[in-house]
Amino acid sequence: MAFWPSVVVATPAHSGVGASLTYRSELLLRPGTLVRVPLGAREVLGVVWDCATTPPEGLTEAKTKAVAGVLEGLPPLNDRWRQLVRFAAQYYQRSLGEVALAALPPQLRDLSNVQLARRLKRRAQASADGPGPAGDVAAGHDLSDEQRQALDALADAKAPVLLFGATGSGKTEVYLQATQRALFSQAEAQVLVMVPEINLTPQLEARFRERFEPLCGAGAVVCLHSGMTPAQRLSSWLAAHTGQARIVLGTRMAVLASLPGLRLIVVDEEHDPSYKSQEGARYSARDLAVYRGKVESEALEANARCQVVLGSATPSLESWHAADQGRYLRLAMPARIGGGALPRLRLVDMNHQPKGAVLAPPLIAAMAERIERGEQCLVLLNRHDCGWKSACPHCSAYRVFHKLDRTLRCHHCGFTERVPRACPDCGNLDVAPVGRGTEQVEEQLAGLLADVKRPDGGPARVARMDADSTRLKGSLEVQLATMHSGEVDVLVGTQMIAKGHDFRRITLVASINADSGLFASDYRAPERLFALLMQAAGRAGRDAAQSATSEMWVQTWYPQHPLFASLKQHDFPAFATTQLTERLSAGMPPYGHQALLRADARTQQAAQAYLNAAAQAAVGLPHFEDVTLYPAVPLTIQRVANVERAQLLVEAASRGALQRFLTAWQPVLLQTRSLPEARGLVRFAVDVDPLVI
Ligand code: ADP
Ligand code: ZN
Numbered sequence: 001m002a003f004w005p006s007v008v009v010a011t012p013a014h015s016g017v018g019a020s021l022t023y024r025s026e027l028l029l030r031p032g033t034l035v036r037v038p039l040g041a042r043e044v045l046g047v048v049w050d051c052a053t054t055p056p057e058g059l060t061e062a063k064t065k066a067v068a069g070v071l072e073g074l075p076p077l078n079d080r081w082r083q084l085v086r087f088a089a090q091y092y093q094r095s096l097g098e099v100a101l102a103a104l105p106p107q108l109r110d111l112s113n114v115q116l117a118r119r120l121k122r123r124a125q126a127s128a129d130g131p132g133p134a135g136d137v138a139a140g141h142d143l144s145d146e147q148r149q150a151l152d153a154l155a156d157a158k159a160p161v162l163l164f165g166a167t168g169s170g171k172t173e174v175y176l177q178a179t180q181r182a183l184f185s186q187a188e189a190q191v192l193v194m195v196p197e198i199n200l201t202p203q204l205e206a207r208f209r210e211r212f213e214p215l216c217g218a219g220a221v222v223c224l225h226s227g228m229t230p231a232q233r234l235s236s237w238l239a240a241h242t243g244q245a246r247i248v249l250g251t252r253m254a255v256l257a258s259l260p261g262l263r264l265i266v267v268d269e270e271h272d273p274s275y276k277s278q279e280g281a282r283y284s285a286r287d288l289a290v291y292r293g294k295v296e297s298e299a300l301e302a303n304a305r306c307q308v309v310l311g312s313a314t315p316s317l318e319s320w321h322a323a324d325q326g327r328y329l330r331l332a333m334p335a336r337i338g339g340g341a342l343p344r345l346r347l348v349d350m351n352h353q354p355k356g357a358v359l360a361p362p363l364i365a366a367m368a369e370r371i372e373r374g375e376q377c378l379v380l381l382n383r384h385d386c387g388w389k390s391a392c393p394h395c396s397a398y399r400v401f402h403k404l405d406r407t408l409r410c411h412h413c414g415f416t417e418r419v420p421r422a423c424p425d426c427g428n429l430d431v432a433p434v435g436r437g438t439e440q441v442e443e444q445l446a447g448l449l450a451d452v453k454r455p456d457g458g459p460a461r462v463a464r465m466d467a468d469s470t471r472l473k474g475s476l477e478v479q480l481a482t483m484h485s486g487e488v489d490v491l492v493g494t495q496m497i498a499k500g501h502d503f504r505r506i507t508l509v510a511s512i513n514a515d516s517g518l519f520a521s522d523y524r525a526p527e528r529l530f531a532l533l534m535q536a537a538g539r540a541g542r543d544a545a546q547s548a549t550s551e552m553w554v555q556t557w558y559p560q561h562p563l564f565a566s567l568k569q570h571d572f573p574a575f576a577t578t579q580l581t582e583r584l585s586a587g588m589p590p591y592g593h594q595a596l597l598r599a600d601a602r603t604q605q606a607a608q609a610y611l612n613a614a615a616q617a618a619v620g621l622p623h624f625e626d627v628t629l630y631p632a633v634p635l636t637i638q639r640v641a642n643v644e645r646a647q648l649l650v651e652a653a654s655r656g657a658l659q660r661f662l663t664a665w666q667p668v669l670l671q672t673r674s675l676p677e678a679r680g681l682v683r684f685a686v687d688v689d690p691l692v693i
Contacts, residue, residue, distance in 0.1 A: 003065060004055050005029045010101035011190035013158065016607035019096045020049050022056055024064040032076030032358065034100050034108070036068040043068050045109040047077060047100050072113045073120050074241065080295045081258050087291055088256070091597075091687040093662050094281040102280060103256035103266065104541035107234040114124045123219070123238055140180075140211065141173050146333040150174050153331050153405040155181070155372070160290050162270075162323045163311040165333035166570070167538020171311045172204065174333075175266045178309060182264035183216065185304070190240070190261040191247045194285060196272035196499070198225045198251055199476055203502060204268075204276070205249055216246045218565055221572065224257055252277060252285030255292065262296050263306050265289045269500065270310035270319060271531050273691050282687045286310065286319075313538060313572070314531035320576045325449055340547030343540040347559045347569040358441065362551050363510055364448050371489045374455040375507040375546065379445065379492045380536050381438055382513050430536055438466045441512070454489060455581035465493035498536035509540045510553040518561055522692050523588055526563055530575050533567055589689070593658045595650045596687040599632075600643045606680030608632040613677040614669055614684075615648060621664040648691055662686060 006020040023037050032046040046303040055064070084098075089099040108331035113120070143151065147170050154161050154174075165171040174662070179191045195204060209221050222245040239245035241258040248254055252275050255265075267275070267286050275285040290309055296306035298427040310319055323330035336342065346366075353360045367377045442464040463482065470476040482488045483503055491497055517529030533554065541550030554564070585590050597614060601607035612634035618624055628651045635645040652658035669686075672678055 002026065002051040002055075002061060003028050004064070005033075005035070006050045006052070006061070006597040007049045007067070008037060008049050008097040008100050009037065009044050010044040011095050011097040022059055022064060023067045025051070025067045027070070028053075029067070029070070030076045031350045032078060032082060034071040034074055034077070034104075038065050038068055038069070039162075039522075045071075045101065045104065047082075047104075048096075049096070051444065068536070069113070071108070071111075071116060073117055075260070077241075077258050078260055080262075080292075080299055084256065084288065084292050085293050086283060087295075088283050088288055090281050090690050091659065092270060092281045092661070093666055099256075099281050099283075100397075102254075103258075105230065105234040105237040107230040107686075108237075109132070111181070111234075112665055119234065119238060120242070123235060123242070123244055126270075130372065140177055141170070143173065143177070144333075144335070144337060146170075146335055147174050147177075149509065150331045150333055151177055151181075151330070154178055154309065158330045160293060160308040160310060160322075160325075160328045162315055162319050162328045162330045163309055163333070164315055164323075164330055164572075165311060165313060166336055167313045167535065168340065168542050169313075169333040170337045171268070171333070172207065173672060175268065175309070175311070176207065177343070178264060178266070178307070179212070180215075182307070183212070184254070185263060186261070188243055188261035190259045190262040191264045192257070192259055192262060192289075193247065193249045193266040193268065194275075194276070194289065195249070196274045196494075198223060199227060202477060202480070204500075208247060210250055211249055215661060217243060220246045222248055224248055224254040226251065245359070252283075255285040255288045256282075261545070262292070263304075265293055265306065265308045266498065267308070267310045267660060269312055271314055271316040271527075272499075274527070276689075276691050280691075284689060286316075287689070312531075313446055313578075314492065314534045317527055317576060317579055318590045321580060324580075336544070336547070338544030338547075340544030341550075342540055342570045343507075343537050343547070343550040343552040345537070345564070346551050346553045347564055347568075348553060348555045349559045350555055350557045354615045355556075358444060359448065359512060360555055361554065363512075366551070366553065367508060367510070368449060368452045368460075369488065370508050371449065371452050371454060371460045374486075376486070376488070376505045376507075377508040377510065378497055378503075378536065378539055379441065379490060380498055380509065380511045380532075381441060381492065382492055382511070382516060382526045418682065438469075438492050438494060440466050445492060449490070460489045461487065462490045463488040463489055467499050470496075480489075495532060498532055498539065500535075501539060501587075502542060504541055504543045506540050506542070507546050507550040508553065509536050509551075510555070511536060512555045513556060515556055515558060518556075518558055518563060523583070524691065527579060530563060530567065530572070533686075534570070534572065537567075537570075551597060572581060575654060577624055587653070593652050593655045594690060594693060595658060595662055596690045596693060597648045597650065597684065598635075599646050599648075599684045600682040601646075602642075602644065602680040602682065604634055604638065604644040604646060606678070609646050610648055610672065610678040610681045610684065611648040613675055614665075614672045617668045617672050618665055621661060621668065622663070623657045623661040626654065627652045627661045647693075658688075662688065 003025045004022055005025050006022050008020045029051045031048055031050055031371060035046050035048055036043050037046045053671045085100045085103060086096060089096045151174055163171055163174060175193060182191050183189050194444060205223065212220055217238060222239050224233065224236050237257060240248050243261055248257055248259060267289050270286050277283050293306045293308035322328040348363060370377055442462055446462045449460040449462065454460060464478065465479050470479065483486045483491055486505060511533055512527055514533065517525045537552040540552060541547030597611055599607040599610045601610065613628045618629060630649040632646050632648045635647055638645055669684060673681060
């Protein structure tokens with residue numbers, strides 16, 4: 001007797017290979033079983049998706065290859081996991097095999113059964129060695145009233161929860177206690193906690209270990225992120241898949257981990273753009289988390305749920321809107337722990353500062369004062385800086401400055417114009433982007449603060465933290481430690497210094513070049529800027545005793561901008577309402593739905609020709625009437641490593657229509673690739689719900 005399993009393997013999204021391949025097997029293989037199968041000359045890892053007892057039409061035993069082997073000792077991936085993968089592949093327009101195999105640890109492909117057995121044994125040993133579950137409740141903080149109310153509401157919630165908690169309101173403690181409750185709800189319960197960048201928050205991992213290892217044993221908490229070695233990733237994945245790990249802490253990739261006992265998913269800083277993958281299947285881990293929670297809940301008994309908690313002080317407008325509509329349950333924690341106030345906003349009008357000053361004299365004076373009192377300052381730099389805007393005459397979107405040919409282009413309609421030599425608004429001759437490196441600012445600050453003394457009589461110390469200074473393994477931890485210990489008085493850095501850190505002695509945070517976010521071409525730029533400034537402000541005055549005197553300084557050429565009015569009041573809801581009103585009138589997300597078709601080619605012309613040909617070929621496809629295809633335009637950074645990049649925007653009023661159109665378009669995109677117009681095309685990709693257009 002033979003069986004006919006259909007197996008998904010890692011096929012490139014556009015290889016043209018169907019969703020799964022049929023093999024032959026002596027054994028009835030359960031769906032989700034991990035197998036090795038021959039593919040061409042190689043043997044590859046695959047996941048059994050189905051197993052038929054009769055051969056599919058047209059296949060005979062002679063024509064079909066046999067499954068080479070089963071990965072022994074591993075339980076099959078369950079139905080919910082496969083449903084999640086199927087959804088992700090469909091929604092983000094990729095092949096099933098690509099998504100399924102990308103969700104598995106790469107090392108799984110190379111292990112023999114003997115090696116695998118050894119790994120499994122080692123893992124089992126590791127968790128048996130630790131202290132057993134203590135059973136009694138670990139010591140947490142006594143919850144604040146707000147924290148308690150949020151936890152209670154969370155227990156009864158029938159929808160995903162949006163935990164809208166101010167910076168320093170104690171969201172982490174809510175996650176910890178919700179985790180604890182989920183773990184004790186059922187013997188095999190597991191919890192997934194996602195963070196944007198795990199390296200930036202070593203504190204969080206420490207807190208979860210400290211709280212739960214005594215309760216659930218060593219090995220109960222594992223991490224999953226791309227900074228781990230292949231062996232570490234395999235080990236964590238196996239622990240999660242076999243149920244030994246009770247808590248998985250990870251970045252966006254963790255959303256696809258196999259977690260058979262999943263009962264709670266936390267997405268911390270849910271607004272963070274790094275939850276959206278920018279390569280391969282361009283999925284949003286936050287959105288998949290919500291979907292996953294629903295699938296897991298449906299499989300549980302009537303009154304049990306796999307709860308999803310999205311936490312942020314500055315939620316994404318998508319989530320905010322979902323809460324407005326009642327699809328998510330919004331729980332607010334506006335107060336900081338200890339009753340501390342949020343820092344006062346001080347706007348520095350750069351129009352009234354000495355010409356050419358990067359750092360305004362009043363800001364330097366304020367910093368000096370803090371340092372002399374033994375307090376710390378944080379200076380935040382925005383990476384891109386092109387302070388010039390121009391409204392497109394044809395669209396509501398702003399245009400983008402293309403440095404290469406000094407043109408401005410609207411990314412919505414493609415309208416192009418030569419850039420004037422000087423800014424028509426303020427006469428500034430320097431319209432070109434003026435990136436000011438953290439290094440330069442660090443040097444300048446050190447000079448300007450040279451005569452300032454700390455309370456111990458020593459000179460003020462300035463340090464820098466950015467992608468460069470933290471490249472070496474461990475250097476980030478060291479730099480964070482010097483800040484926590486008070487060795488450093490002023491820390492200069494990019495976005496990464498604004499996120500999540502619980503520095504206790506910072507009383508002044510300064511943003512020195514945020515204006516580009518006010519007028520960028522990208523309609524999400526204000527949302528991102530507001531979040532960044534709120535997060536940065538949240539680093540100041542975390543010690544309630546110092547919070548009354550803590551300040552957030554912002555240097556700007558546009559102090560009258562309405563964004564600052566909301567920021568001054570720490571009023572995210574007001575800001576969100578304004579933004580959502582604008583989005584509604586422009587038909588932008590979350591009201592309209594978008595996808596990008598991106599093309600890389602040897603010439604810009606070829607990239608655009610492919611895109612426009614693909615748009616031509618879309619005429620008449622199902623739901624073509626319901627979508628709008630815009631002309632191809634170059635990307636803001638249009639040339640990377642000698643590859644020219646272009647994109648084409650697709651918009652629809654309904655998510656369903658967009659989805660159905662894209663599905664019908666997919667084979668057409670493949671066919672278009674072999675047309676003469678597409679000569680020179682390197683690759684194409686579809687980005688559904690893109691973050692940047
Ligand atoms: P958030 O993530 O909301 O910015 P955190 O979770 O980092 O805030 O909490 C801020 C600080 O308050 C942390 O140092 C934390 O240990 C402390 N904290 C949280 N909850 C309580 C509580 N109930 N009682 C005392 N301290 C608390
Ligand atoms: Zn100007």
